[in-house]
Amino acid sequence: MTSDASARTRPRLHVVSGKGGTGKTTVAAALALALASGGSNVLVCEVEGRQGLASLFDVAPLPYEERQVAVGLGDGGDVCALAIDTRAAFLEYLDMFYRLGRAGKALDKFGVVDFATTVAPGVRDVLLTGKVFEATNRRVDGVHVYDAVILDAPPTGRIGRFLNVNSEVAGIAKVGPIRKQADAIMRLLRSPDALVHLVTSLEEMPVQETIDAVTELGDLRLPLGAVVINRLRTPALPQAALDDAVRGELDVGSIETSLKEAGLKSEPAVVDGLLDAGRRHGERVQLETAQRQRLDTLGLSVVALPYLSDGVDLGSLYELAADLKASGAF
Amino acid sequence: MARPRRTTRKAPRTQPPRGTQARVGPLQGRLSDVPALHLDQVIADESVRILVCCGSGGVGKTTTSAALAVRAAEQGRKVVVLTIDPARRLAQALGLTELDNVPKPVVGLSTDAGGSLDAMMLDMKRTFDEVVEAHATPQKAEQILANPFYQALSSSFAGTQEYMAMEKLGQLHAEASRTGRWDLIVVDTPPSRSALDFLDAPERLSSFLDGRLIRLLLAPAKGPARFLSAGMGIVTNAISKILGGQMLRDLQTFVAAIDTLFGGFRARADRTYRVLEDPQTAFLVLASPDSDALREASFFVERLAQEKMPLAGLVLNRVTAPIAVGLSAQAALAGAERLDPDDEDFDAADGRPARLSATGDGSEVSADVITAGLLRLHAERLNQISRERGLRRRFAAAHPSVPTATIYALAADVHDLASLREVAELAAA
Numbered sequence: 060m061t062s063d064a065s066a067r068t069r070p071r072l073h074v075v076s077g078k079g080g081t082g083k084t085t086v087a088a089a090l091a092l093a094l095a096s097g098g099s100n101v102l103v104c105e106v107e108g109r110q111g112l113a114s115l116f117d118v119a120p121l122p123y124e125e126r127q128v129a130v131g132l133g134d135g136g137d138v139c140a141l142a143i144d145t146r147a148a149f150l151e152y153l154d155m156f157y158r159l160g161r162a163g164k165a166l167d168k169f170g171v172v173d174f175a176t177t178v179a180p181g182v183r184d185v186l187l188t189g190k191v192f193e194a195t196n197r198r199v200d201g202v203h204v205y206d207a208v209i210l211d212a213p214p215t216g217r218i219g220r221f222l223n224v225n226s227e228v229a230g231i232a233k234v235g236p237i238r239k240q241a242d243a244i245m246r247l248l249r250s251p252d253a254l255v256h257l258v259t260s261l262e263e264m265p266v267q268e269t270i271d272a273v274t275e276l277g278d279l280r281l282p283l284g285a286v287v288i289n290r291l292r293t294p295a296l297p298q299a300a301l302d303d304a305v306r307g308e309l310d311v312g313s314i315e316t317s318l319k320e321a322g323l324k325s326e327p328a329v330v331d332g333l334l335d336a337g338r339r340h341g342e343r344v345q346l347e348t349a350q351r352q353r354l355d356t357l358g359l360s361v362v363a364l365p366y367l368s369d370g371v372d373l374g375s376l377y378e379l380a381a382d383l384k385a386s387g388a389f
Numbered sequence: 390m391a392r393p394r395r396t397t398r399k400a401p402r403t404q405p406p407r408g409t410q411a412r413v414g415p416l417q418g419r420l421s422d423v424p425a426l427h428l429d430q431v432i433a434d435e436s437v438r439i440l441v442c443c444g445s446g447g448v449g450k451t452t453t454s455a456a457l458a459v460r461a462a463e464q465g466r467k468v469v470v471l472t473i474d475p476a477r478r479l480a481q482a483l484g485l486t487e488l489d490n491v492p493k494p495v496v497g498l499s500t501d502a503g504g505s506l507d508a509m510m511l512d513m514k515r516t517f518d519e520v521v522e523a524h525a526t527p528q529k530a531e532q533i534l535a536n537p538f539y540q541a542l543s544s545s546f547a548g549t550q551e552y553m554a555m556e557k558l559g560q561l562h563a564e565a566s567r568t569g570r571w572d573l574i575v576v577d578t579p580p581s582r583s584a585l586d587f588l589d590a591p592e593r594l595s596s597f598l599d600g601r602l603i604r605l606l607l608a609p610a611k612g613p614a615r616f617l618s619a620g621m622g623i624v625t626n627a628i629s630k631i632l633g634g635q636m637l638r639d640l641q642t643f644v645a646a647i648d649t650l651f652g653g654f655r656a657r658a659d660r661t662y663r664v665l666e667d668p669q670t671a672f673l674v675l676a677s678p679d680s681d682a683l684r685e686a687s688f689f690v691e692r693l694a695q696e697k698m699p700l701a702g703l704v705l706n707r708v709t710a711p712i713a714v715g716l717s718a719q720a721a722l723a724g725a726e727r728l729d730p731d732d733e734d735f736d737a738a739d740g741r742p743a744r745l746s747a748t749g750d751g752s753e754v755s756a757d758v759i760t761a762g763l764l765r766l767h768a769e770r771l772n773q774i775s776r777e778r779g780l781r782r783r784f785a786a787a788h789p790s791v792p793t794a795t796i797y798a799l800a801a802d803v804h805d806l807a808s809l810r811e812v813a814e815l816a817a818a
Contacts, residue, residue, distance in 0.1 A: 079446010080682065111681070153631070162627035169624045170600040177589075178597045181546030214446050216579070220547055227545045231537050235633025263804060265447070295769075296762040297754045304763075313756035314763070321724035321760070324716065332714030333763040340766050368769065370680065 070254045072195045072247065073209045073284065073389070076218040076272065077258030078265040082289040084111035085371050085379070086258045086364070087211035090389060092380035095131020095138045099206035102139045102194055106187045107213065112140045117373050123147040125194075129373070132380045136206070141194070145176040145183050148190045155193075156236065184224040185241075192244045195252075215257065215268045219275040222248055222255070226279075254284030256389075259354070261288055261347035266354060273357055285388040286359050288351070290366040294344050296337065301344055304337035360388040420778065423785045426702035426792035429817040432461040432573070437671045439562065439664065440701075441576045443585060444675030445685035449706040452803045452812060453675055453796070454577040458506055459495075459806065460813035461573055465502030469561055469570075472577040473511040473554040473587075480510065490515040492561075497806050507571070513553040517543040520556060524653050529646060538643040550579065551587040552594075552654070559661040585692050588665070591658035598651050606644040671701035674791075676784075678708050678777035683784050690788055702792035704816070705781065709773045710797040718771035721764040729761035 073094070075087040084105065091103040102125060105112050110120045116128040121142040129138040149172055153163050166172060175182045195208045213221045225241040225248075232238040247253055257272055259265040269286060276283055294301060303309045311330060318325040354361050364382055367375050383389060431437060442454040451472060458470040469492045492507035521530050521539075533539050542549055558576060565571040578585075597603060605621055605628075629637045664670060672693055676686035686703060693700045785793070796816045803812055 079448075080677065081447060109685070157627070157630055159627050159630075162623050165623045166627055169605065169621075170596065170602045171624065171628065174597055174600070174602050178593045180542055180548030180550075180552075182548075184547050216446075217547060220545060224545070224547075227541045231541055231639065232633065232636045235636060237632060237636065295766050296759060300754050300759045300762065309759065310756065314760045317728055317756045317760035318724070320757070321727045321764075323720060323724045323764075326715075329714055329716050332712055332716070333760070333767055335712075336766040336770055337763045368772065 069207075070252055070284070071203070071205075071207055072191070072253040073207060074212045074218075074222065074248075074253065074255040075209060075258060075287075076212045076215050076255060077287075077289075078216075078260075078268045079214045081258045081260050081265050082371075083214070083258050084109075084115060084211050085376070086256070086287050086289060086383075087209050088112060088115045089364070089376050089379035089383055090256075091138045091140075091207075091209045092129060092132050092135065092377055093384040093389060094207045094209065095129075095135040096133055096380070096384055097131075098134060098136045099131065100136040100139070100204070101131065101207045101209065102141060102205045103209040103211065104141045104143055104191055104194070105211040106143050107211075108142065108144070110142060112142065112211065115371065115373070115376060116140060132377060132384060139205075143187055143190050145186045146172060148186045149176055152186065152189060156240075181224055181227070184221050185228055188222070188225060188244055188248075189240065192247055195247065212255075215272040218255070218272060219279055219281075222276070222281055223279050249280050249282065251282065254282055256284040256287055258287045258289050260290055261350040263346075263350060266350045270353065270357065273359070283359055285386075286354055286357065286361045287383075288354070288361060288363040291363040292343070292347075292366045295340060300337075301341040304334070305341035305345065307334070307338065309334060309337060360386070362386040362388050420782055420785060422789065423781075424702075424790065424792040426704065426794035427817075428457065428704070428794050429460075431671055431673075431701055432457055432466065433464060434671075435466075435572065436669060438565070438572060439558075439574045439576065439670040441578065441665070441670065441672045442675055442704075443578045443672065443689050445682050448675045448677045448682050449796075449803075450675050451577050452809070453673075453704060453706055453816065454575050455508075456803075456809045456812035456816060458508075458573075458575040459498065459809045460817065461575070462495075462504040462506035463499045463502060463810075465504040466573045467505050467569075467571045468573045468575060469507040469509065469565070470575040470577065471509055471511065471554075471557060471561060473550060473557075473579055480508075490557075495806075511550070511554055511557050513550050514544040516553040516557050517549065520654070521647075521650065524650050529649070533643075533646050533650075536639075536643050536646060538639060539647070548586070552590050552658070554578075554587045555590045555658045555661050556654070559657050559664075562661065562664055585689065585696075588662070588692075588696055588698070591655060591662045594651065594655045594658060598655060603644065603651075606641050607648060608641075665698060666696075668699055670699055672698055673701055673704050675704045675706055677706050678780055680780060683780055687784065687787060690791055700791065702794060703784070703788075705793060705795045707798040708795045709770060709777055711774060712770065714767070716767065718768040718775075721768040721771070725761040725764035725768070728757040728764070 073087075073090060075083050075090065077083045077086070087103055087105075091101045095101040103112060112128070113120050116138075118126070118128050118140075121128075121140055123142065123144040125139045125141045127137050128140040130136070131138055150163070150167075153159050153166070157163075159166070176186070191208060191210050194205060197204045212218055225244040228241040229238055229245065232241065255276055257269045259269040273283060296304065300309065311334070314330060314333065315325040318329070323329070351361075362383065364379050367378075369375075371379075431440070440454070440457065442450045442457075444450050454470060454472070458468045462468045471492075490509065490512035492509040495506040495508050498504075498506055518534060521533050525533060554576075558574070561571070561574050565574060578587075601621075605625060608621070608625075625637075632640065674686050674689045674693070676682040690700065690703065781793075785791075794816060796812060799808065799811060799815075803809060
């Protein structure tokens with residue numbers, strides 16, 4: 060168990076965003092395993108109905124219920140997962156805060172629940188952030204149920220609007236219970252208890268979106284955590300050879316000699332194919348180096364996770380978790 | 390789940406959606422059986438007037454829609470491309486610094502074939518404001534625009550985008566039909582499942598407008614509360630308890646003010662929906678060749694089939710290009726291992742040269758190390774190709790009749806007209 064003193068200073072809510080396709084869900088799941096190391100109990104939530112967590116943890120599709128899906132890294136605590144369904148979250152919210160009983164049913168019959176969860180813009184995001192807030196703050200006998208909550212959040216294009224929705228609500232609700240709830244959520248999101256991490260690959264557009272998101276979240280006074288470079292490929296050639304490969308200056312003769320030495324065909328088609336593979340790889344690495352430099356200027360901690368050629372399974376998720384933990388950025 | 394019930398549009402459950410009829414037997418999912426999608430024919434087909442690109446995030450929707458728009462324009466069509474993505478990615482891809490709510494010409498294109506290209510990004514607040522200004526009296530418009538509910542709704546809330554996208558697409562289509570300024574509208578959708586939510590917009594509005602909730606919200610404006618039924622009383626009390634009296638009153642004021650606009654919204658959204666259903670529209674589902682993106686592509690294909698929307702096919706983007714080198718992945722890896730034992734399991738104690746440390750003192754890298762690296766890259770590429778083929782086969786097994794096009798990956802990022810043309814060349818190949 061983490062000691063009380065360190066638990067108090069560690070962030071309790073980790074929001075994971077990033078451009079689509081960069082591996083937000085994978086990073087959120089790995090972060091859950093990492094944060095659950097040392098016996099902490101952790102909840103990871105998804106909000107887009109894709110059941111990405113279930114497929115990563117290799118369990119049946121998640122219902123609207125917090126279920127244990129794994130055990131944290133090395134002697135870890137419980138890792139629970141939750142797929143937040145807005146309709147269920149709304150009914151639960153009504154029940155929890157208002158104990159409406161029969162009137163709650165009447166609301167549903169009147170189409171209020173449908174209206175709130177599908178017709179009315181914005182309400183969805185209020186409900187989703189509200190549920191995450193509830194789980195983060197939930198206590199039993201004065202002790203937090205979860206030491207950390209990880210949110211697999213909407214992509215960078217929507218993240219500012221998503222996280223700031225309660226501040227908009229506060230603008231509409233001048234007083235009353237909704238205002239109180241909205242203010243409490245914004246207080247948590249803007250406190251040192253919360254961090255927003257951004258996942259990216261080392262390509263121009265994802266990096267640009269990461270930089271834009273850093274600006275946007277900064278303007279909204281939301282606390283930024285780490286930038287996670289996902290699927291980083293290690294160079295297959297030494298730097299000098301990479302440069303030669305891009306310039307087309309690799310020594311063909313000595314490659315042919317090496318191929319013969321290795322007992323392989325050294326005909327021109329084979330050599331050309333290899334040179335092409337080298338050139339493409341070299342160009343990729345140069346591009347990645349330039350993008351990495353852009354990220355380094357953001358002043359945030361930058362953590363890199365390796366490319367897994369065979370895709371991500373539960374075993375490799377633990378490897379990624381170990382990398383995240385070793386980085387010390389969380 | 391929480392979707393409004395459908396009445397007429399949804400295909401009956403018992404009937405498998407078009408393009409998803411299961412096929413069994415030894416032939417299932419053979420890649421050579423997959424019908425080809427010829428993108429050049431799609432963009433050249435003058436009966437196609439709207440092209441909608443959808444798919445999960447990061448698959449290259451924006452780039453591909455921009456590339457197809459550029460190609461269509463250079464082949465003589467008068468194109469407008471609309472992105473409803475809040476990030477300014479299309480602007481980046483087209484080399485523009487800013488897009489506007491009004492289509493602006495893209496410069497630098499070849500107009501020899503008589504075509505043109507305009508581009509725009511949806512500004513949902515401006516679109517909403519314009520609707521209010523066009524359809525309400527000046528006095529009422531002013532009242533609506535100043536309402537705090539309206540301001541949050543029109544500028545900050547997720548979901549408004551879908552309604553406004555429908556509105557904007559309808560406007561562009563109407564202008565295209567009226568003036569002939571464009572003969573092809575290319576639409577790039579937001580990067581999530583909610584991308585298809587705009588298909589629901591008319592139905593959602595209808596379920597709300599025909600429901601009892603709106604009568605309740607309008608009640609104080611239309612008559613004294615004592616005419617409310619007992620059920621309504623309970624609901625009003627409950628809502629007031631949740632929202633607080635002040636917020637409920639503000640909401641009612643807002644709904645009453647905007648009430649006259651709803652009908653128009655619904656009528657226009659319905660019209661646009663019918664245009665989308667019509668064969669003049671072609672939907673392209675985009676995916677990259679990885680399991681997550683293809684799973685999402687399945688979702689989109691099935692959803693479009695359910696809605697009976699005209700699916701042109703699947704575009705697989707960033708596919709690893711095949712290579713014709715007579716060297717198998719296995720042989721390449723074995724050769725690499727002989728030249729330079731893999732440092733993965735490398736034990737420094739046994740004194741073999743480490744793969745990448747050869748440059749440590751600035752001396753020449755040995756040719757063996759370089760050749761081994763190249764062989765590993767070659768093997769990685771072959772393995773990637775076979776993994777991607779496996780994924781494509783699985784998709785084809787589930788959706789055997791969905792025509793498919795592939796776009797091979799470029800080594801560099803796409804961010805200017807020249808590289809957009811290159812993508813389009815690959816797409817049309």
